[in-house]
Amino acid sequence: MSEGVDYQAMLAVALEEARLGLTEGGIPIGAALFDQNGALLGRGHNRRVQENDPSVHGETDAFRKAGRQRRYQDTIMVTTLAPCWYCSGLIVQFRIGTVVVGESRTFRGGIDWLRERNVNVLDLDSSECAGLLSAFIEAHSDVWYEDIGEA
Numbered sequence: 001m002s003e004g005v006d007y008q009a010m011l012a013v014a015l016e017e018a019r020l021g022l023t024e025g026g027i028p029i030g031a032a033l034f035d036q037n038g039a040l041l042g043r044g045h046n047r048r049v050q051e052n053d054p055s056v057h058g059e060t061d062a063f064r065k066a067g068r069q070r071r072y073q074d075t076i077m078v079t080t081l082a083p084c085w086y087c088s089g090l091i092v093q094f095r096i097g098t099v100v101v102g103e104s105r106t107f108r109g110g111i112d113w114l115r116e117r118n119v120n121v122l123d124l125d126s127s128e129c130a131g132l133l134s135a136f137i138e139a140h141s142d143v144w145y146e147d148i149g150e151a
Helices: 007-023 058-066 085-093 111-116 127-139 141-148
Strands: 030-034 040-045 076-079 098-101 120-123
Touching: 007 030, 007 040, 007 058, 007 076, 007 098, 007 127, 030 058, 040 058, 058 076, 058 085, 085 111, 111 120, 127 141
Parallel strands: 076 098, 098 120
Antiparallel strands: 030 040, 030 076
């Protein structure tokens, strides 16, 4: 992991995005892509409900908004929830070196798979992230499970 980088401050950016998604009527999952020094490259949130597009997850939205980078090995993907298989594939495909996860209690996703592929994964186990998503799932389980699968 990068020394001197404030992962909590990075997570705060992803949390802002998650809250924005919720106010738009979507799933509260946010993400941001940073360079190795902590400079923001792109930020986004899950917009699959808002755009009727199942491919717009928080990580993919942040990745797209970051634009082309010459290399991704030194970038840091920060997400409020453990990346799903789709987003884990993006991380491996582009060799994103570090993933900071807000929480994996609600959904474990591809954390172990990423670690097996030498991606540095830091799980911050944020109660704020877990509470935000848990409340959404309780109120809108139908929307949650259409993406994640049957309960």
